[in-house]
Amino acid sequence: MILSVQHVTTYQYDEPMRSACQSLRLTPSRYQGQRVISWTLDVVGGTKGGSFRDGAGDRIEGWSMRGPVDKVVIRAFGQVETTDCAGVLRNHRELVHPFAYLRETSATWQDEAIERLAAEACDDSGTALARAHKLSAAVSEAIEYTPGATDAQTTAADALALGRGVCQDHAHALIAASRVRNIPARYVTGYLHSTADGEGHEASHAWAEVWVDDLGWVGFDPANECCPDERYIRIGSGLDAHDAAPIRGVSQGEGDESMNVVVALESVQQ
Amino acid sequence: MTDYFNEMFQAGQVRAPYQGLEGWTKSMPAELRQMKQAEAEALFRRIGITFAVYGEGGDPDRLIPFDMFPRVFTQGEWSKLDRGIKQRAKALNCFLQDVYGRAEIVQAGKIPARLVYQNEAFERSVVGFTPPRGIYSHIVGIDLVRTGPDEFFVLEDNCRTPSGVSYMLENREIMMRMFPKLFRENRIAPVDGYGDALRRTLASVAPAKCDREPTIAILTPGHFNSAYYEHSFLADTMGVELVEGQDLFVENGFVWMRTTEGPQKVDVIYRRIDDAFLDPLCFRPDSMLGIPGLMDVYRSGGVSICSAPGAGVADDKAVYTFVPEMIRFYLGEEPILNNVPTWQCSKPDDLKYVLEHLSELVVKEVHGSGGYGMLVGPKSTKDQIELFRHKIEEEPENYIAQPTLALSTTPTFVEEGVAPRHVDLRPYCLVGEQIELVPGGLTRVALTDGSLVVNSSQGGGVKDTWVLAE
Numbered sequence: 001m002i003l004s005v006q007h008v009t010t011y012q013y014d015e016p017m018r019s020a021c022q023s024l025r026l027t028p029s030r031y032q033g034q035r036v037i038s039w040t041l042d043v044v045g046g047t048k049g050g051s052f053r054d055g056a057g058d059r060i061e062g063w064s065m066r067g068p069v070d071k072v073v074i075r076a077f078g079q080v081e082t083t084d085c086a087g088v089l090r091n092h093r094e095l096v097h098p099f100a101y102l103r104e105t106s107a108t109w110q111d112e113a114i115e116r117l118a119a120e121a122c123d124d125s126g127t128a129l130a131r132a133h134k135l136s137a138a139v140s141e142a143i144e145y146t147p148g149a150t151d152a153q154t155t156a157a158d159a160l161a162l163g164r165g166v167c168q169d170h171a172h173a174l175i176a177a178s179r180v181r182n183i184p185a186r187y188v189t190g191y192l193h194s195t196a197d198g199e200g201h202e203a204s205h206a207w208a209e210v211w212v213d214d215l216g217w218v219g220f221d222p223a224n225e226c227c228p229d230e231r232y233i234r235i236g237s238g239l240d241a242h243d244a245a246p247i248r249g250v251s252q253g254e255g256d257e258s259m260n261v262v263v264a265l266e267s268v269q270q
Numbered sequence: 271m272t273d274y275f276n277e278m279f280q281a282g283q284v285r286a287p288y289q290g291l292e293g294w295t296k297s298m299p300a301e302l303r304q305m306k307q308a309e310a311e312a313l314f315r316r317i318g319i320t321f322a323v324y325g326e327g328g329d330p331d332r333l334i335p336f337d338m339f340p341r342v343f344t345q346g347e348w349s350k351l352d353r354g355i356k357q358r359a360k361a362l363n364c365f366l367q368d369v370y371g372r373a374e375i376v377q378a379g380k381i382p383a384r385l386v387y388q389n390e391a392f393e394r395s396v397v398g399f400t401p402p403r404g405i406y407s408h409i410v411g412i413d414l415v416r417t418g419p420d421e422f423f424v425l426e427d428n429c430r431t432p433s434g435v436s437y438m439l440e441n442r443e444i445m446m447r448m449f450p451k452l453f454r455e456n457r458i459a460p461v462d463g464y465g466d467a468l469r470r471t472l473a474s475v476a477p478a479k480c481d482r483e484p485t486i487a488i489l490t491p492g493h494f495n496s497a498y499y500e501h502s503f504l505a506d507t508m509g510v511e512l513v514e515g516q517d518l519f520v521e522n523g524f525v526w527m528r529t530t531e532g533p534q535k536v537d538v539i540y541r542r543i544d545d546a547f548l549d550p551l552c553f554r555p556d557s558m559l560g561i562p563g564l565m566d567v568y569r570s571g572g573v574s575i576c577s578a579p580g581a582g583v584a585d586d587k588a589v590y591t592f593v594p595e596m597i598r599f600y601l602g603e604e605p606i607l608n609n610v611p612t613w614q615c616s617k618p619d620d621l622k623y624v625l626e627h628l629s630e631l632v633v634k635e636v637h638g639s640g641g642y643g644m645l646v647g648p649k650s651t652k653d654q655i656e657l658f659r660h661k662i663e664e665e666p667e668n669y670i671a672q673p674t675l676a677l678s679t680t681p682t683f684v685e686e687g688v689a690p691r692h693v694d695l696r697p698y699c700l701v702g703e704q705i706e707l708v709p710g711g712l713t714r715v716a717l718t719d720g721s722l723v724v725n726s727s728q729g730g731g732v733k734d735t736w737v738l739a740e
Contacts (some may be wrong), residue, residue, distance in 0.1 A: 002357040005340070019519065021519075021520060021551065021562040021563040022551070022563075023551040023552065023565075023566050042614070045505075047521055047522055048522075048523075048561060049520060049521065049522055049523040049524075049566055049567060049570075049572075050523040050564075050567045050569065050570025050572050051523075051566075051567045051570055052399075052566075052569050052571065053398075053569045054397070054399075055370075055394065055397025055398035056393065056394070056400065057396070058568060060569070061566075062520065062523070062563050062566030062567065062570070064519075064520055064521045064522075066521075066562060081657075095371070095397050095398040095470075096394055096397045096398075097373065097376070097383060098388075099383050099384055099387035099388055100388075100392065100394045102387070102388050103388060103390075137575060143634075221290045230507070242555070247726075248551045248552075248555070249551070250551065250555075250562045252549055
């Protein structure tokens with residue numbers, strides 16, 4: 001499948017800022033399931049700084065803007081050819097040891113409910129892959145997809161207690177439940193192409209990857225009860241949503257910020 | 271009664287290194303000594319050296335007591351320490367380069383993977399990036415204690431930003447001003463080359479993109495920090511800028527310093543702030559001390575940061591146990607300096623032993639520092655011991671235990687004259703193009719009779735440390 005992406009994020013300030021600076025993790029991953037045909041990333045009026053591929057295989061670019069800054073417009077667009085790898089992140093070059101993804105973060109804090117969910121989802125029998133599927137299914141069942149019930153700061157434990165949430169909450173809950181069982185897990189950002197019948201929820205998407213011995217990292221999307229396939233574009237990963245964020249930025253000044261995101265994702269006829 | 275090694279007197283005889291001091295002590299009656307002590311204090315106050323060593327907290331304007339009685343090593347004693355410290359600093363840097371790269375030591379099963387990768391000080395964000403010359407810890411402070419003529423033990427390593435070196439330099443400066451005759455009569459190796467050596471070390475790790483004489487800056491959290499005096503002292507000594515986060519900004523893949531003549535590129539940052547605060551775009555988003563975007567510049571080779579972010583994983587107290595193994599693994603050598611035998615409470619057998627022998631052991635928190643969160647068994651009450659027993663049982667992996675060491679003593683001026691007091695030693699090893707160690711260090715002394723705790727927050731003082739030239 002060839003997917004065409006247009007992703008524009010705009011930060012608007014009610015008073016001009018003295019300067020702004022961003023760190024962008026906003027380039028599609030390179031692995032067997034993805035071939036980047038074209039990709040352009042820029043900050044309108046900004047200066048590009050250092051760029052590199054980090055140990056987790058993510059492309060990172062630093063950008064800065066001198067003031068006065070009225071708004072910051074971050075544009076990412078291009079085409080990616082995807083194939084279905086059943087969620088397996090095959091041929092992805094990275095160096096970080098999976099155990100580095102066992103660390104708790106505030107968003108993936110493990111309370112008793114998460115421990116219970118992880119314990120009840122599966123026992124230690126069967127394959128590691130089967131266990132990961134069961135954990136993911138348990139999270140899908142425990143948290144009903146409900147936009148607006150949670151916000152960006154909601155933790156895995158909060159969402160589980162509420163029983164409702166969006167893809168970020170599902171991913172956090174699966175990560176927390178995996179780590180409780182000593183299974184490395186991480187947060188993944190990307191895009192999801194919605195099919196015509198309305199399946200799939202939003203173009204900007206997030207899911208989790210769980211470490212499976214013998215296979216490596218395997219993606220699970222509890223929000224859609226599946227593993228990522230050719231409808232998904234993978235961008236980057238981290239310990240949680242904050243750590244994996246495609247855009248991290250700060251601006252210096254007194255102005256209040258408002259944000260607007262537009263993502264258009266289309267399948268290109270071949 | 272434990273027999274402590276007295277570094278000056280053995281069997282009624284004055285040991286060789288201290289022979290030059292015997293006459294000096296005798297020539298100083300109580301009144302003169304008090305006068306000199308007052309003079310020393312006035313000097314310290316005047317230069318403004320009033321900070322708490324090793325992040326111990328407490329009153330930042332408090333003067334740490336200075337004891338005029340020097341601590342002395344012979345060239346022979348020092349040369350073993352010199353080799354041992356350099357060996358250790360080298361191995362610690364090999365370890366850091368390895369665990370942020372291919373991790374051969376983990377693959378070889380010499381150190382448990384979890385200990386490295388689940389360590390809070392392990393920085394995932396710098397995996398795969400190799401800093402210039404592969405050096406992560408450019409200033410290694412190694413804390414040593416002595417228990418006999420030839421017995422030295424490493425208590426802990428400090429690979430991040432060990433403080434206290436300004437004391438080493440100022441103690442010497444003040445001793446030379448007050449007792450010039452002593453320095454004429456004894457051949458004492460100088461320590462004042464430290465500033466140049468530090469500058470040389472930092473310049474030698476400038477990034478490859480730097481094609482001129484590197485610009486070095488010391489990054490301080492600010493004047494409210496307890497070690498601010500040292501930051502400004504070192505900047506002065508090296509002739510480099512002292513900056514705060516707000517004085518720097520990132521543009522074009524480089525770090526720039528705001529100056530009256532416009533922005534100036536900075537090539538090497540000797541930072542005295544913790545990893546977590548370096549860059550809100552990479553670490554703690556609420557940090558006001560750091561420089562937004564710094565880590566992107568660093569990881570793309572536009573600036574060097576000393577010590578490198580992530581260096582702390584080598585000086586963790588649980589990783590400490592494996593330093594002798596690192597020396598064998600990377601250098602193919604036997605350790606010259608020994609570790610203190612250490613029990614890991616995370617291991618069931620060790621835990622059992624520790625819980626049965628709490629009244630004899632020193633128990634430390636794995637991530638603690640500055641003598642806090644520590645139990646000195648023989649000096650503790652039953653209640654304190656029981657409190658610790660609960661803490662250890664709660665979270666065994668959070669604690670290690672060591673035998674209570676019979677720390678050596680050196681003569682120290684006290685109210686009644688001169689008396690033996692327990693000491694430790696922190697030398698500062700510089701790692702750049704070369705590994706350099708100035709002959710000396712910071713000697714801390716427990717001023718309270720019988721006390722084994724040298725931390726200044728608990729009644730410790732400092733001394734000038736001499737290494738006699740051949």
